[in-house]
Amino acid sequence: LRIPRVRRIRLKTLRRIATTVLAAGVCVALLPDFATNARSAWNNFIAVTGMTAEERAAFFRPHAGEAILPLPAQAAIAMLRAEAARSFAMTASWIADPEIHQRTVEGAFPIRVSSTAPLLVGWAADFPPACRQIRRFEKQPGFPDAVVLGACD
Amino acid sequence: MPWFLALAISAAWVAIDLVGAALMARPRLDVDFSDQLAIRALAGTLGVYVLALAAPDFVWAAAGIVALASVGAIRTALAIADGGRARRNDAMRSAAPLAVYLVPALLVLAVTILFTPLSSWDARSIWFFHAKMLASIGGFAADPYWASPEIAYSAVGHPKLLPAAGAVFPAIFGVWNEFVPKAGLLLLAFPLLAALAGFARGRAEGLVFGVALVLACFGLLTNGLADGYHGAFAALGTASLLHAATGENAAPGDAMRGILCFGIALSLKVEAMPALAVCGASVVAAFAMARRPWPAFDRATAAMACLAASAPILWIARRIAWGLGETVHVNFDGAWPSRAIASVERWPEVASALWGASGVWRYAVVAALAIAIAAAVRRRPPAAALWRVAAANLYLLVISVLYLGTTADLRWLIAVTFDRTPTFASLTLLLAAWLAFDKATLTPSVRA
Numbered sequence: 001l002r003i004p005r006v007r008r009i010r011l012k013t014l015r016r017i018a019t020t021v022l023a024a025g026v027c028v029a030l031l032p033d034f035a036t037n038a039r040s041a042w043n044n045f046i047a048v049t050g051m052t053a054e055e056r057a058a059f060f061r062p063h064a065g066e067a068i069l070p071l072p073a074q075a076a077i078a079m080l081r082a083e084a085a086r087s088f089a090m091t092a093s094w095i096a097d098p099e100i101h102q103r104t105v106e107g108a109f110p111i112r113v114s115s116t117a118p119l120l121v122g123w124a125a126d127f128p129p130a131c132r133q134i135r136r137f138e139k140q141p142g143f144p145d146a147v148v149l150g151a152c153d
Numbered sequence: 154m155p156w157f158l159a160l161a162i163s164a165a166w167v168a169i170d171l172v173g174a175a176l177m178a179r180p181r182l183d184v185d186f187s188d189q190l191a192i193r194a195l196a197g198t199l200g201v202y203v204l205a206l207a208a209p210d211f212v213w214a215a216a217g218i219v220a221l222a223s224v225g226a227i228r229t230a231l232a233i234a235d236g237g238r239a240r241r242n243d244a245m246r247s248a249a250p251l252a253v254y255l256v257p258a259l260l261v262l263a264v265t266i267l268f269t270p271l272s273s274w275d276a277r278s279i280w281f282f283h284a285k286m287l288a289s290i291g292g293f294a295a296d297p298y299w300a301s302p303e304i305a306y307s308a309v310g311h312p313k314l315l316p317a318a319g320a321v322f323p324a325i326f327g328v329w330n331e332f333v334p335k336a337g338l339l340l341l342a343f344p345l346l347a348a349l350a351g352f353a354r355g356r357a358e359g360l361v362f363g364v365a366l367v368l369a370c371f372g373l374l375t376n377g378l379a380d381g382y383h384g385a386f387a388a389l390g391t392a393s394l395l396h397a398a399t400g401e402n403a404a405p406g407d408a409m410r411g412i413l414c415f416g417i418a419l420s421l422k423v424e425a426m427p428a429l430a431v432c433g434a435s436v437v438a439a440f441a442m443a444r445r446p447w448p449a450f451d452r453a454t455a456a457m458a459c460l461a462a463s464a465p466i467l468w469i470a471r472r473i474a475w476g477l478g479e480t481v482h483v484n485f486d487g488a489w490p491s492r493a494i495a496s497v498e499r500w501p502e503v504a505s506a507l508w509g510a511s512g513v514w515r516y517a518v519v520a521a522l523a524i525a526i527a528a529a530v531r532r533r534p535p536a537a538a539l540w541r542v543a544a545a546n547l548y549l550l551v552i553s554v555l556y557l558g559t560t561a562d563l564r565w566l567i568a569v570t571f572d573r574t575p576t577f578a579s580l581t582l583l584l585a586a587w588l589a590f591d592k593a594t595l596t597p598s599v600r601a
Contacts, residue, residue: 065331
């Protein structure tokens with residue numbers, strides 16, 4: 001008994017679809033990353049398409065998104081920019097916290113770090129008394145202390 | 154601004170494709186259309202990076218890119234004019250499913266990339282800090298700050314393909330924030346998706362698999378880390394070169410695609426070196442066991458190999474010129490073998506993190522299931538899949554030994570990297586699963 005050619009093609013196509021669906025099902029069941037990432041991508045897509053043009057444009061303004069930085073680093077960067085600094089140094093206690101130290105260095109660039117710079121960033125509590133305080137960012141909830149920018153000769 | 158950025162991203166993709174067209178030998182009739190696009194995108198990405206590395210600044214690099222893209226545009230126009238109606242129709246037929254796959258995949262990636270801020274530690278401390286420096290300095294001109302001890306924590310010796318991509322749009326628009334630089338990731342996503350399409354020869358099942366592979370490492374492709382791209386390019390490079398070595402499922406573009414994928418992987422992260430060593434060992438073993446005659450290594454493939462090698466070599470030359478010397482990696486140095494031997498009793502701790510906690514075991518289960526089904530259907534184990542399973546496990550073994558020799562605290566290193574270092578292994582196992590199914594049940598004759 002010969003099965004007509006069209007019938008054979010349909011069976012083959014159905015088998016391919018069934019195998020692909022089965023393989024996809026096994027992958028989704030065994031690899032939770034798939035479902036999590038797909039959901040995350042979809043949620044982002046819905047959130048962005050639901051924004052107004054003005055809200056979307058806000059993502060492309062200079063310094064947008066800096067709220068992601070730790071508050072003390074934000075304060076230090078803002079003070080350095082306000083002083084139009086070209087370079088700065090940091091106190092030992094500021095450098096001791098790797099997150100605050102690294103976020104300040106990266107966020108402040110093109111203001112460069114130099115241990116010999118006349119401007120010094122640090123916590124108020126252990127700020128060298130020999131240095132003159134130029135700007136001060138008062139202690140906020142979540143801050144261990146006030147942030148100080150000073151000039152050292 | 155969003156529309157200008159979208160326009161600039163599209164223009165950059167076209168420029169990459171045209172630079173690739175200028176660098177390629179004459180289009181080969183035996184190379185599939187999707188593979189041609191893959192090779193153009195991969196070669197174009199490397200070509201643009203090599204120009205940026207070789208030029209004194211981004212302005213000179215841009216002039217070189219425009220000149221090469223013009224050559225590529227003329228060659229493409231001539232190829233279209235020479236091709237005749239039949240070839241043009243063939244190309245259009247091949248382009249349609251590619252567009253259906255590439256455009257939505259890039260759009261989904263773009264939404265997450267552009268509208269989520271840079272938050273991963275290494276993305277900020279290493280990759281996009283270097284991008285900020287490149288954008289501010291205006292290219293790869295020497296600057297003493299690179300060698301400053303104040304920023305030594307940021308592993309300045311790492312390759313600069315991702316930072317260079319991250320610097321493109323801030324340099325064009327003069328804006329630095331936590332979103333715009335990430336648009337550079339789309340310049341790496343384009344050759345990656347094109348390479349996946351080339352690997353799948355543009356077939357629907359292969360493109361579905363491409364989407365699956367993107368979903369498997371979606372977070373790592375969108376958060377600004379190099380690990381997702383490095384792992385995916387190295388996995389595709391290994392898979393392509395194993396195709397070329399064994400002759401199973403092989404196509405004429407496999408060797409070229411594999412070599413270019415490794416050129417990009419080596420320009421993304423120094424961790425591509427162990428992946429390349431594992432790939433080399435697997436390819437030699439697979440080739441020896443396949444008992445095939447030595448494959449013809451044509452001039453076009455040799456030219457692509459030179460292009461792939463020139464990017465890491467140029468970066469090493471820049472690194473030496475900048476006085477960065479040996480600071481390739483902050484957590485490893487030349488004395489790792491003795492440290493690895495000394496701490497060998499901690500290997501189970503590393504192994505359980507890399508194979509277990511990272512979730513690689515799940516991919517291994519999927520691959521094992523696929524291989525078992527394929528072996529039952531074909532009455533012999535699928536060699537293509539088995540070679541990739543071996544490569545994935547060998548890579549994890551090499552990485553685990555490297556971990557033991559770290560200069561950093563081992564527990565800390567495992568805690569901060571175990572979820573992203575094995576990306577190459579996870580994706581290679583996923584490729585193994587697909588290849589087992591592909592050969593066994595979906596398409597009996599890929600070359601047909």
